[in-house]
Ligand SMILES: Nc1ncnc2c1ncn2[C@@H]1O[C@H](COP(=O)(O)OP(=O)(O)OP(=O)(O)O)[C@@H](O)[C@H]1O
Ligand SMILES: Nc1ncnc2c1ncn2[C@@H]1O[C@H](COP(=O)(O)OP(=O)(O)OP(=O)(O)O)[C@@H](O)[C@H]1O
Ligand SMILES: [Mg+2]
């Protein structure tokens with residue numbers, strides 16, 4: 151109770167308290183939003199599953215046993231087994247690691263890249279803008295999956311290359327968003343006022359422009375996560391992403407598609423995992439939009 | 450019958466200490482007249498205007514009855530409300546340069562406002578935009594029509610906003626600090642333009658009614674018929690405009706005393722002691 | 730000694746000239762007003778002085794140093810500007826504390842904590858406001874933060890662009906009192922843009938009247954008491970402001 155009062159104090163006494171209070175308020179708002187809560191739970195579950203995979207999964211994801219091929223779901227194998235007799239439940243659990251890795255790396259590579267390129271382009275305008283945005287448009291005008299395919303094909307199949315390919319195809323959208331925001335921010339009086347204080351362009355971009363772009367960026371990235379997972383799965387499905395025997399959900403669906411009519415569970419179970427995680431990110435993204443959107447914020 | 454009647458209007462926002470009413474149960478009626486709302490910063494003037502147009506976003510909440518031309522505003526669907534905004538009731542926002550679209554030229558935006566409500570050939574739209582900018586005393590309308598919001602001077606931004614809101618000929622105009630950045634002579638012209646629209650009975654349903662929100666007491670006294678004085682979300686005084694100098698509430702008197710004079714000799718202006726009557 | 734001097738200055742935007750042949754001097758410690766029609770280029774003159782309107786020609790200097798065509802780090806410490814619009818001049822995601830410490834960080838000045846506290850008390854805001862965001866403050870409080878930011882570097886010259894036009898009379902009175910007090914305490918020089926003649930009468934010593942990009946008259950504030958203007962535009966402005974007749 152005392153802690154809460156400290157956090158919600160209308161006039162905090164120190165920078166730390168102010169920052170903690172803001173974080174607390176955002177999380178309170180998130181908690182109040184049921185969809186966001188569901189999304190957060192799903193993602194938390196994903197993270198826990200990935201971290202604790204060896205303890206949760208009953209078997210190793212690669213252990214083959216040809217004597218029990220394509221066993222339907224039962225109390226022994228919750229999700230059945232695949233054509234090589236591997237336990238699908240264990241593979242789905244380990245697959246969470248791969249998915250999380252893809253999502254995290256793509257976000258870490260493409261969001262900052264797009265943010266920086268967009269902010270620089272919008273802030274300076276003129277030739278800088280024309281060149282950077284020309285480049286962005288070239289990437290943006292190609293269908294995402296086809297471009298990722300081309301990159302993956304050129305770099306060779308494999309999970310790292312799939313990640314690079316996806317990252318390369320996602321940044322242009324972020325650059326566009328950041329540029330649109332930077333374009334309006336650069337003409338504001340608070341930027342003019344900061345320039346008058348003697349601040350350099352670098353400082354203005356990092357301290358004034360970027361913080362204003364980030365919340366729309368976070369929302370966009372979260373909403374895009376579902377698409378990223380699907381693209382990764384798509385690459386896996388086409389054999390250009392994760393390579394066997396790595397338990398990647400898309401690749402699992404791909405290998406199960408030949409038995410989809412008789413042994414439905416082989417393709418369905420990983421597909422189900424993809425849907426649940428994608429939905430989780432969508433829900434969280436929507437919730438974040440409600441909470442972080444500057445227009446709905448404020449007292 | 451009154452054009453607009455407001456009964457026990459409340460606007461509240463959540464705060465860590467529970468919901469606070471920033472507009473706290475105000476009631477008034479408006480006929481074919483010019484109503485001024487004055488009061489100091491944060492007293493809830495703008496929120497009253499926004500509530501009438503249902504522009505308060507969640508988590509803000511509006512309660513109370515508002516009837517406009519016999520319709521219950523609270524009962525209208527969002528779609529009907531959109532049709533009403535701009536066409537029947539329009540509002541000049543307090544921060545014009547924020548309310549304008551930063552990446553669209555001024556001319557395009559005004560044309561847009563016109564086109565939503567009327568279908569006119571492009572030639573005519575151009576002419577109407579020009580004429581409107583001209584009537585708010587913008588000296589070279591053709592140049593200004595091609596500028597972006599940040600390229601306008603403070604006063605031009607306000608006038609562009611006024612032009613945009615007047616062009617569809619609304620029945621009720623809510624003007625929130627419409628002239629705070631204008632010098633007196635332009636201000637007089639702009640107010641005269643608004644006044645002409647109020648008096649112009651040539652349109653089918655008579656002239657326009659006006660709610661003028663302002664902190665400039667002499668101005669409101671000059672241009673309105675009736676004045677409401679607001680403080681901390683309530684109406685503390687209501688009087689005919691011509692009687693403003695006779696106002697009795699200490700809050701109103703405080704506001705009047707704080708206005709500097711043309712031949713100012715006081716070394717310091719009296720400021721209000723807010724603790725005396727403000728609830729917040 | 731002159732604090733600000735302009736000699737025959739023309740200013741334009743994108744090739745279009747909006748201010749023509751402006752000439753005036755402001756002495757140290759003086760408070761000088763720029764009044765006139767909306768759109769006549771008053772804000773533009775201030776922006777050119779600090780380098781935000783880079784297309785100018787002529788001679789301009791602040792505190793004896795010639796002005797350059799972009800914002801200048803050295804000038805920043807001696808001359809600061811307060812903008813027309815308190816809703817736009819503060820970063821929406823920064824607390825008052827962050828806004829006020831930024832100039833200190835940029836110029837590598839230490840003792841930030843104490844300085845920020847002092848600046849707040851100088852402009853009459855109590856400590857509760859230190860970690861608030863702009864949306865948690867009223868227009869008048871924001872404008873005071875903007876003034877405090879301009880004062881952080883302890884400049885000698887302040888350029889004030891309509892510091893009170895967006896504020897209600899009670900807050901305007903507070904800000905005007907504050908500006909008057911600061912000037913008396915620190916010997917500041919003000920160049921202030923306004924369209925409100927009574928404000929000039931309260932705060933300034935001399936005024937220049939601008940119309941259509943030119944200065945039509947420079948007069949002492951005393952002219953506001955007796956209406957002795959020579960130019961027809963200034964006379965009209967004076968009359969329209971209720972001068973000469975009785976206001977109340
Ligand atoms: N989103 C919000 N959340 C909480 N409180 C708000 C919000 N928006 C406005 N307020 C509060 O509502 C009150 C009334 O605001 P309003 O904008 O109506 O004031 P005003 O009378 O128009 O003042 P001004 O003359 O400064 O424009 C203020 O105290 C303000 O702090
Ligand atoms: N960035 C810009 N680009 C192009 N034109 C501009 C720009 N900024 C201002 N102008 C033009 O310069 C002229 C003078 O503008 P300025 O802002 O100096 O007027 P002002 O005297 O301050 O008026 P106000 O009292 O309305 O603020 C206006 O015609 C305006 O359209
Ligand atoms: Mg308001």
Ligand SMILES: [Mg+2]
Pocket residue numbers: 602603604771772773813890
């Ligand atoms: Mg200006």
